[in-house]
Amino acid sequence: MNFFFGIRSKFINSEIKIPKFQNSGKFNQNIKVFEAFPLNNKWNINKTDCDENKDFYFISNEIENNKIFFLAHEHEVAQNKIKLFDELKDFNNFTDTAPAFRANLKLFLDNGGISSYQSEYPFEMTKRRGNILSPISILLNKNAEKNIIFFKNIFYKPINEKTYLYFINFQQKKIVKKVEILSNYLNEIIVDKEFLNNDIYLFTENCLGIPMYLSIKNFHLSFEHTHPPHHYILSQNRYKKINILKNEFKKIFIN
Amino acid sequence: MSLKKSLLTKVAKSKLSKKIRNILNIKPSFDLVDYNTKNISVSDAFFWRTDNEFETIFKFSNILKFYYGEKDKNIEIIFFDKNNKFLKNETLNANLVNEILIDKNYFDNLESYGVFYVFHKPEHYFDGIIRNSCYTGYSYKKSLPSFVHGNTIAAEFNYNLEKIEYNLGGFSLFKNNTYIVQNQFDNKRTEIMLINTTKITLNVLINESRYKLKSGNSIIVDIGKKKLIKIKSNCYLLRPIIFCYDNAFLDVHHG
Numbered sequence: 001m002n003f004f005f006g007i008r009s010k011f012i013n014s015e016i017k018i019p020k021f022q023n024s025g026k027f028n029q030n031i032k033v034f035e036a037f038p039l040n041n042k043w044n045i046n047k048t049d050c051d052e053n054k055d056f057y058f059i060s061n062e063i064e065n066n067k068i069f070f071l072a073h074e075h076e077v078a079q080n081k082i083k084l085f086d087e088l089k090d091f092n093n094f095t096d097t098a099p100a101f102r103a104n105l106k107l108f109l110d111n112g113g114i115s116s117y118q119s120e121y122p123f124e125m126t127k128r129r130g131n132i133l134s135p136i137s138i139l140l141n142k143n144a145e146k147n148i149i150f151f152k153n154i155f156y157k158p159i160n161e162k163t164y165l166y167f168i169n170f171q172q173k174k175i176v177k178k179v180e181i182l183s184n185y186l187n188e189i190i191v192d193k194e195f196l197n198n199d200i201y202l203f204t205e206n207c208l209g210i211p212m213y214l215s216i217k218n219f220h221l222s223f224e225h226t227h228p229p230h231h232y233i234l235s236q237n238r239y240k241k242i243n244i245l246k247n248e249f250k251k252i253f254i255n
Numbered sequence: 256m257s258l259k260k261s262l263l264t265k266v267a268k269s270k271l272s273k274k275i276r277n278i279l280n281i282k283p284s285f286d287l288v289d290y291n292t293k294n295i296s297v298s299d300a301f302f303w304r305t306d307n308e309f310e311t312i313f314k315f316s317n318i319l320k321f322y323y324g325e326k327d328k329n330i331e332i333i334f335f336d337k338n339n340k341f342l343k344n345e346t347l348n349a350n351l352v353n354e355i356l357i358d359k360n361y362f363d364n365l366e367s368y369g370v371f372y373v374f375h376k377p378e379h380y381f382d383g384i385i386r387n388s389c390y391t392g393y394s395y396k397k398s399l400p401s402f403v404h405g406n407t408i409a410a411e412f413n414y415n416l417e418k419i420e421y422n423l424g425g426f427s428l429f430k431n432n433t434y435i436v437q438n439q440f441d442n443k444r445t446e447i448m449l450i451n452t453t454k455i456t457l458n459v460l461i462n463e464s465r466y467k468l469k470s471g472n473s474i475i476v477d478i479g480k481k482k483l484i485k486i487k488s489n490c491y492l493l494r495p496i497i498f499c500y501d502n503a504f505l506d507v508h509h510g
Contacts, residue, residue, distance in 0.1 A: 102437050138352050
């Protein structure tokens with residue numbers, strides 16, 4: 001099962017288009033969109049009242065940085081009233097497809113550009129902790145007026161834990177920036193040009209998630225996410241290889 | 256992992272097993288890379304375009320250097336035109352993060368489009384398979400490039416055999432696969448770019464129009480103001496790069 005999310009920022013608007021069909025063409029007109037957010041150690045889950053047509057749900061005004069959205073049947077979750085859950089559940093398998101079931105996450109300016117990607121946050125990822133490792137400069141632009149990293153974590157327990165995201169100069173083995181981030185939240189980090197250095201990597205402490213990169217110039221936008229390291233190593237020894245590298249990064253902030 | 260499970264995993268990830276699964280349509284594989292081998296550099300199929308005032312920027316990591324600790328070593332990029340005719344290759348002494356500009360001057364004033372592949376050359380045998388699935392940015396009329404990550408495995412350089420094999424996309428001889436892009440297109444005009452990563456000629460149905468696409472060939476199709484994109488073919492992962500035009504603005508993402 002996949003979750004979806006949007007971005008609320010003073011710099012940009014966002015919209016999510018969640019399809020009612022699988023990419024193989026199988027439709028489910030009975031499936032509804034629900035939203036969830038953590039409050040008082042419970043997941044508050046409610047049916048989302050949003051625009052729709054026969055193919056999609058359109059979510060924009062409903063977006064908050066602590067909210068997530070998912071597709072489910074009413075009997076699986078709730079019937080028009082808020083339900084409280086101790087943890088996120090794998091409510092159904094409608095979004096378990098290969099290729100992955102995705103929603104379009106679009107960013108746009110009132111008087112200008114648009115940029116989007118096909119997004120999802122798999123349920124299995126909400127059950128795990130770990131470290132995200134990703135180069136910073138690869139998707140940002142030195143010539144842009146603004147560069148922003150959005151980091152979204154979804155954790156199955158309804159808590160907003162504080163942890164840290166580091167910018168680490170891998171060649172110098174040195175932390176160059178440390179940012180407090182929250183779990184179950186869409187974190188926004190403005191990136192100064194001094195950090196757009198090919199040796200600088202983003203590394204999170206005990207928090208998985210999706211790093212997304214936005215550049216803005218002359219009202220044009222570029223918005224894309226990076227992949228986790230295991231996307232780049234296909235052999236069966238990949239987790240061993242990646243752990244060795246991640247341990248090198250961990251040593252830098254532990255020391 | 257038990258010996259039995261480990262053996263089954265090995266068999267399932269072999270090239271022969273993938274071919275059989277694909278023909279029988281049992282848990283089909285999107286690619287025909289043998290994940291049991293090592294010392295292999297795999298590349299996604301990356302699109303370049305220099306037509307209609309486009310420039311392509313390719314940003315990529317030196318994966319061998321980052322994950323395997325190799326020194327600044329050679330990366331080979333091989334370019335083909337839309338008819339799969341070899342255009343040129345370039346060997347770069349790559350840093351951790353690199354960038355190249357592909358404009359019409361790069362191909363002696365060629366205004367067209369096609370595909371390129373990226374291979375990382377190890378200094379010695381390395382015990383893994385790496386995949387370049389990095390980022391192509393498309394700049395329209397010199398605007399901020401809109402970046403998209405690689406999304407389809409297409410070729411491998413097997414350094415044990417010193418041999419490149421192209422067109423490693425999974426296909427079936429007997430079944431037509433439907434792929435509907437999970438996005439609604441409300442912009443002024445949309446183009447999609449497809450590459451046939453398989454070894455067979457594909458008869459592709461895009462909405463109501465038919466196209467013949469030879470192995471390794473690529474195509475740009477204008478789908479006008481259609482709100483949905485439905486692609487039918489024998490390929491298990493014929494996922495397009497999508498160019499959404501809205502006045503002066505451009506949004507590029509993969510399907």
